[in-house]
Amino acid sequence: MExxxxxxxxxVEQFARLPGIGGKTAQRLAFHVxxxxxxxxxxxxxxxxxxxxxxxxxxxxQNLTDxxxxxxxxxxxxxxxTVCVVAEARDVIAIERAREYNGLYHVLHGVLSPMNHVGPxxxxxxxxxxxxxKGEIREVIxxxxxxxxxxxxxxxxxxxxxxxxxxxxxxxxxxxxxxHLEFADDATLMRALEGRRxx
Amino acid sequence: MExxxxxxxxxVEQFARLPGIGGKTAQRLAFHVxxxxxxxxxxxxxxxxxxxxxxxxxxxxQNLTDxxxxxxxxxxxxxxxTVCVVAEARDVIAIERAREYNGLYHVLHGVLSPMNHVGPxxxxxxxxxxxxxKGEIREVIxxxxxxxxxxxxxxxxxxxxxxxxxxxxxxxxxxxxxxHLEFADDATLMRALEGRRxx
Numbered sequence: 293m294e295x296x297x298x299x300x301x302x303x304v305e306q307f308a309r310l311p312g313i314g315g316k317t318a319q320r321l322a323f324h325v326x327x328x329x330x331x332x333x334x335x336x337x338x339x340x341x342x343x344x345x346x347x348x349x350x351x352x353x354q355n356l357t358d359x360x361x362x363x364x365x366x367x368x369x370x371x372x373x374t375v376c377v378v379a380e381a382r383d384v385i386a387i388e389r390a391r392e393y394n395g396l397y398h399v400l401h402g403v404l405s406p407m408n409h410v411g412p413x414x415x416x417x418x419x420x421x422x423x424x425x426k427g428e429i430r431e432v433i434x435x436x437x438x439x440x441x442x443x444x445x446x447x448x449x450x451x452x453x454x455x456x457x458x459x460x461x462x463x464x465x466x467x468x469x470x471x472h473l474e475f476a477d478d479a480t481l482m483r484a485l486e487g488r489r490x491x
Numbered sequence: 492m493e494x495x496x497x498x499x500x501x502x503v504e505q506f507a508r509l510p511g512i513g514g515k516t517a518q519r520l521a522f523h524v525x526x527x528x529x530x531x532x533x534x535x536x537x538x539x540x541x542x543x544x545x546x547x548x549x550x551x552x553q554n555l556t557d558x559x560x561x562x563x564x565x566x567x568x569x570x571x572x573t574v575c576v577v578a579e580a581r582d583v584i585a586i587e588r589a590r591e592y593n594g595l596y597h598v599l600h601g602v603l604s605p606m607n608h609v610g611p612x613x614x615x616x617x618x619x620x621x622x623x624x625k626g627e628i629r630e631v632i633x634x635x636x637x638x639x640x641x642x643x644x645x646x647x648x649x650x651x652x653x654x655x656x657x658x659x660x661x662x663x664x665x666x667x668x669x670x671h672l673e674f675a676d677d678a679t680l681m682r683a684l685e686g687r688r689x690x
Contacts, residue, residue, distance in 0.1 A: 295584045295587045297545075298557055299557050300546050300555060302541065305538075306538045311520070319584075321509050323579075324510050325542060325543060326542060326543060326546055326555070333543035334540055336508075339502040339504075341533055342501070343499050343501065343521065343525060345529070356499060362496075385494045385495070
């Protein structure tokens with residue numbers, strides 16, 4: 293598209309690289325940036341550089357933090373004997389939002405995926421085993437996604453943790469709250485029946 | 492959402508301000524930026540600041556340019572006796588893409604809109620009248636959008652240009668190519684009938 297001035301063209305390309313942003317949307321976003329006051333555009337640019345530079349991983353749980361141990365690990369109100377293992381930092385946020393869980397986390401930053409050449413050394417499994425090895429943890433909740441890779445990762449880690457004196461649990465499967473039975477797939481219904489509880 | 496480190500939270504907010512980007516998408520984009528190599532993130536940030544700083548309006552046609560007169564006005568291959576008046580710079584790109592038009596443009600940067608307090612002095616009408624006043628232009632094609640405001644703007648400008656010796660035309664209305672008669676609205680069909688041509 294030779295119709296844009298070069299700097300605008302470049303910005304459109306940058307937006308188009310973002311996941312889920314197509315060419316038309318990238319154009320719309322770039323035009324929006326042009327319409328911003330200069331300081332707002334600079335603020336946006338600074339936010340990108342800042343986030344990238346100052347957000348790191350917590351040395352304990354590998355969750356995202358802006359320096360040192362993360363807020364959850366540093367808190368003295370959390371139950372340090374329980375660790376919830378998730379694939380991505382955004383999963384921590386999802387669980388925190390439910391306001392039900394009060395233990396610690398461990399973020400794997402990925403799942404095992406032989407198809408994509410992701411092996412045990414490519415995600416943060418070793419640091420989890422080391423944490424469990426210290427002996428303070430009583431329960432490890434596997435909260436990876438309920439898909440093939442998440443499942444396999446949970447199984448693999450459960451097997452690794454066998455030698456230690458910890459309970460390894462998995463999130464319950466079932467029908468989502470507010471869901472409709474008629475739209476539930478067979479596998480979910482099967483698991484929901486399997487996991488039925490007395491009321 | 493107190494769950495994010497502050498710099499990440501800020502970046503999510505920045506993305507969420509973009510048009511058509513909701514909270515969830517903003518989160519996804521922010522996480523994507525975190526996953527980029529540092530130089531890519533910096534390049535993205537620079538593209539924003541750069542585009543905002545170096546893209547200005549062409550002093551002749553008000554189209555976007557990265558310095559001085561725009562490529563279309565500067566070209567000696569364009570028909571300088573025809574000017575196509577559009578509301579926004581992105582409309583220039585749409586028309587250029589059709590590869591049918593070879594004249595110059597005039598970008599209004601908006602349309603008259605009493606509801607939003609946009610009057611004739613808030614869009615680039617005066618510079619258009621001045622251009623026409625110089626006497627080189629033979630035809631002005633009004634190519635604002637076919638909605639109420641675009642229509643009113645076209646009418647207003649046509650009236651302003653009455654005293655000059657120029658032909659003022661309007662884009663043809665009709666059924667879009669590839670469209671279906673059954674889905675065309677009444678107004679469009681009426682215009683399509685009105686504007687019928689011999690074949």
